[in-house]
Amino acid sequence: MADDAYNYAYLDEQTKRMIRRAILKAVAVPGYQVPFGGREMPLPYGWGTGGIQVTAAIIGRDDTLKVIDQGADDTTNAVSIRRFFAKVAEVATTTRTDEATVIQTRHRVPETPLREGQILVFQVPIPEPLRMLEPRETETRTLHALSEYGVMQVSLYESIARHGRISKGYNYPVMVNGRYIMSPSPIPKFDNPKLDRSPALQLYGAGREKRIYAVPPYTPVKSLDFDDHPFEIETWEQCCALCGSKESFLDEMIVDDDGKHLFVCSDTDYCERRRTLPEAAE
Amino acid sequence: MSNGHMTDLRTLAPGLADPAHDAQQLFRAVLDATSRPGRIVSLPAAPAGPGTPSAAATAYLLTLADRDTPVWLADAFDRPEVRDFLRFHAGAPIVTKRAEAVFAVLASATPQPFEGFNLGSDAYPDRSATLIVEVPDLRGGPTRQWHGPGIDGRAAVAVAGLAEDFWQDWAANHTLFPCGVDIVFTARTELCALPRSVAVEV
Amino acid sequence: MYVAVKGGETAIAHSLDLLADKRRGDRAIAELSLEQIDQQLGLAVDRVMTEGSCYDRSLAALAIKQARGDLIEAIFLLRAYRTTLPRFGDSLPLDTSAMVAERRISSTFKDVPGGQVLGPTYDYTHRLLDFSLAAAGDRPAAPTAPADTNRSLPRVGDILEREGMLEPPPRDGASEDLTRRPLTLPASRPVRLQNLARGDEGFLLALGYSTQRGYGNNHPFVGEIRYGHVPVGFVPEELGFAIEIAEIDVTECDMVNQFAGSHDVPPQFTRGYGLAFGHSERKAMSMALVDRALRAEELSESATSPAQDEEFVLAHSDNVEASGFVQHLKLPHYVDFQSELVVVRALRAEVEARRRQAVLDQAAE
Structure with a gap:
């Protein structure tokens, strides 16, 4: 039940309209960060307020919502956000990727391929991919306007010069539709290929920084690289200790005082489906 | 506000019956259309509105326009009942200068459809206007191939009633990317979106 | 398991x-x-x-x-x-010269019209723990003010301004509302002031302090600090004239700063402004110092210090944003950390392999 003191989905209608207009402009200019009048939410900044505002502006009673953090449905913040929407938006929730119409995520893209009609909402801490190279918003805005991305190329090249490879593991920058360099949010680079020409709509919300951006379905998303140093994703020698998957992103756990390691799927729904449905493990 | 003209509430067409939920459903239809250009989306919750423009055009405005978004009306739609409807239900200011508009409602025959609207800037391309172009039909016109973000390969779209040089103008708008206006074609209770990112083969 | x-x-x-x-x-x-x-x-x-x-x-x-x-x-x-409350409109600007002041001091003149009114202040307390407060008990009644509280107090700044000694308040642009629209840079002064008014007291205190220690010095004087009650006016659209909707307590600080001028332009003192709800002198003063520091570019000063850097100050002043983002580090980050582990392990393995190869090469020579 929605609390009568608050509007449906918490935000007032005027705020929703403002966010909805920003979302449409974000879809029209893929990868460009649209400034929006972000509101204080009842959860702290940095804990998903951007994603929550985007979800609150799009969600309706017909939706089925899935919320994940680190790929898992049962991490505390995912539970907290899912509980929030179940309460304020009277919405059905699920842990199943294939059943969800809206998936709000922090730090992962589900392993189960997404389909047309699904919306993936990313929580974004720092939306500006150039921020760690140039702290000034006025500067980075100009760099995007001029499509002047040399500073990023130099940074990646320096990494190769020092380490022999691009040493960025997560939040690995991408080029969207050949025009804007975009932060995919702090997902592991393992997930970057899933963003490319995805049939689902990707919406990115940064609450504290007050930016919304989007990647429409079937839009080219290229991870930055060099001809002689092509983009590559993480691999493990181990497989998931629970479902045996060799294809999924693995979390590492330290299981005893001697520092023994164990690897399990980060995507809990994917892992559970493989364990309960043998055919899914094919 | 209404410059001496009193809105007659007895003749005013009704707005959204269930504002929060209708607007949410309408927005999702609009979002679906915008993220998949060329796809014709029907708006189940659209109220009839003042007659012309179509239910789809007025539903689009009821969903997205408010006191922060000035609306420009082409001559064909600049009538008291349309103005009253938008002022009363959306609270949107009606402007006569194209450059001030966030949303504009055009007829398919409106001359120089792109002229004078805000195109955004390289630093803030999101500040450009959205044009709602009312057409007789979203189907049955000359077929054009659309391609770009949101389209898997190509989409064959046959919007009817557009002027000969409309697509040349669109090509010019598309080359301004990331600047440029976005378009929503509307007819009856259906709409089809054409964001600036989409190229249309002439 | x-x-x-x-x-x-x-x-x-x-x-x-x-x-x-x-x-x-x-x-x-x-x-x-x-x-x-x-x-x-x-x-x-x-x-x-x-x-x-x-x-x-x-x-x-x-x-x-x-x-x-x-x-x-x-x-x-x-x-x-x-943030969930509906907005009815904007109130009229507060007229602080109509303040019924409980406290009003100026450091620039020995006496000013209306007088120096010390009021309730910690300024002259000796910071000795008052152990009598540890026990409940009656406290002496407050002295009654001999001054005429109905008399409006002219602002010291206005007097200086009439003489031409102090610049008129900068007027740049209509008010906007940061809580409705995102910050865009460079910001207008009304937006800067709103940001500073909402800004963290400790952050502004440190920045204001830094200007006094040479990081963007403005030679500030407290033109005036006043604290008291002011009426809030509002014009409801259906009435068309102002009505008083509330009376609130505010603290206002007018900081008078280093003069600008040139061969042709007679020098004038410049302003920094601070306003806070209730009795918040430290906040109002810090705000006024930082407001003045942020006017560096407008006043053709070189802006090289943190307090003069608009983007740095405005982007980091909000303690709700800052607290959230600092504390979000408590959230799980094991996916990101795993990516880093994979990268660092690979890099270490490569370095180790190179080292081993170097040893082998050396042995082979």
Whole structure:
């Protein structure tokens, strides 16, 4: 039940309209960060307020919502956000990727391929991919306007010069539709290929920084690289200790005082489906 | 506000019956259309509105326009009942200068459809206007191939009633990317979106 | 089988119960009332109202109680409530010359029209713990003011301005509302002032202090600080004329700073402005120092210090944003960390392999 003191989905209608207009402009200019009048939410900044505002502006009673953090449905913040929407938006929730119409995520893209009609909402801490190279918003805005991305190329090249490879593991920058360099949010680079020409709509919300951006379905998303140093994703020698998957992103756990390691799927729904449905493990 | 003209509430067409939920459903239809250009989306919750423009055009405005978004009306739609409807239900200011508009409602025959609207800037391309172009039909016109973000390969779209040089103008708008206006074609209770990112083969 | 400890519904529910229990503390001790917080922790209420941008003493008191006295948490609670409230319109600008002042001092003149009114201040207390406060007891009644409280107090700044000695207040642009629209840079002065008024007192204090230590010095003088009650006017659209909707307490600081001028332009003192809800002198003064520092570019000064850097100041002043982002590091980051582990392990393996090869090469020579 929605609390009568608050509007449906918490935000007032005027705020929703403002966010909805920003979302449409974000879809029209893929990868460009649209400034929006972000509101204080009842959860702290940095804990998903951007994603929550985007979800609150799009969600309706017909939706089925899935919320994940680190790929898992049962991490505390995912539970907290899912509980929030179940309460304020009277919405059905699920842990199943294939059943969800809206998936709000922090730090992962589900392993189960997404389909047309699904919306993936990313929580974004720092939306500006150039921020760690140039702290000034006025500067980075100009760099995007001029499509002047040399500073990023130099940074990646320096990494190769020092380490022999691009040493960025997560939040690995991408080029969207050949025009804007975009932060995919702090997902592991393992997930970057899933963003490319995805049939689902990707919406990115940064609450504290007050930016919304989007990647429409079937839009080219290229991870930055060099001809002689092509983009590559993480691999493990181990497989998931629970479902045996060799294809999924693995979390590492330290299981005893001697520092023994164990690897399990980060995507809990994917892992559970493989364990309960043998055919899914094919 | 209404410059001496009193809105007659007895003749005013009704707005959204269930504002929060209708607007949410309408927005999702609009979002679906915008993220998949060329796809014709029907708006189940659209109220009839003042007659012309179509239910789809007025539903689009009821969903997205408010006191922060000035609306420009082409001559064909600049009538008291349309103005009253938008002022009363959306609270949107009606402007006569194209450059001030966030949303504009055009007829398919409106001359120089792109002229004078805000195109955004390289630093803030999101500040450009959205044009709602009312057409007789979203189907049955000359077929054009659309391609770009949101389209898997190509989409064959046959919007009817557009002027000969409309697509040349669109090509010019598309080359301004990331600047440029976005378009929503509307007819009856259906709409089809054409964001600036989409190229249309002439 | 080892099972990773993961929080769920139950863990969160228990955490909330534990928090409620901690908040209440020993049940044998009487519970705080909102009136007690309002009356006896009034300066905490003032700060929460100021940085929460919401003038409501009882809501601020409630937030303080709920936050167990953590003022930044209380500010967050009040903000998150405020943002859901409908907007009816903008009030008229406050006329602080119509203030019924409880306190009013100027450091630039020995005496000013209306006089120096010390009022309630910690300034001249000796900071000795008053152990008599540890026990409840009656306190002496306040002295009654001999001054005519109905008399309006002309602002010192206005007097200097009439003489041409002080620049008129800068007027650049209509007011905007940061809580409705995102910050764009460069910001207009009204937006900067709104940002500073909502900004963290400690952050502004440190920045203001830094200007006094040479990081963007402006040679400030306290033209005037006043604290008291002012009426709030509002013009309802259906009435068409102003009505008084409230009376609020504010602290205002007019800082008079280093003069500008040139061969052709006669020198003038310049202004920095601070305003805070309730009695918040430290905040109002810090705000005025930082406001003046941020005018460096407008006044053709070289802007090389942190307090003069608009983007740096405005982007980091908000303690609700800052607190959230700092504390979000408590959230799980094991996916990111795993990516880093994979990268670092690979890099270490490569270095190790190169080293081994170098040893082999050397042995082969």
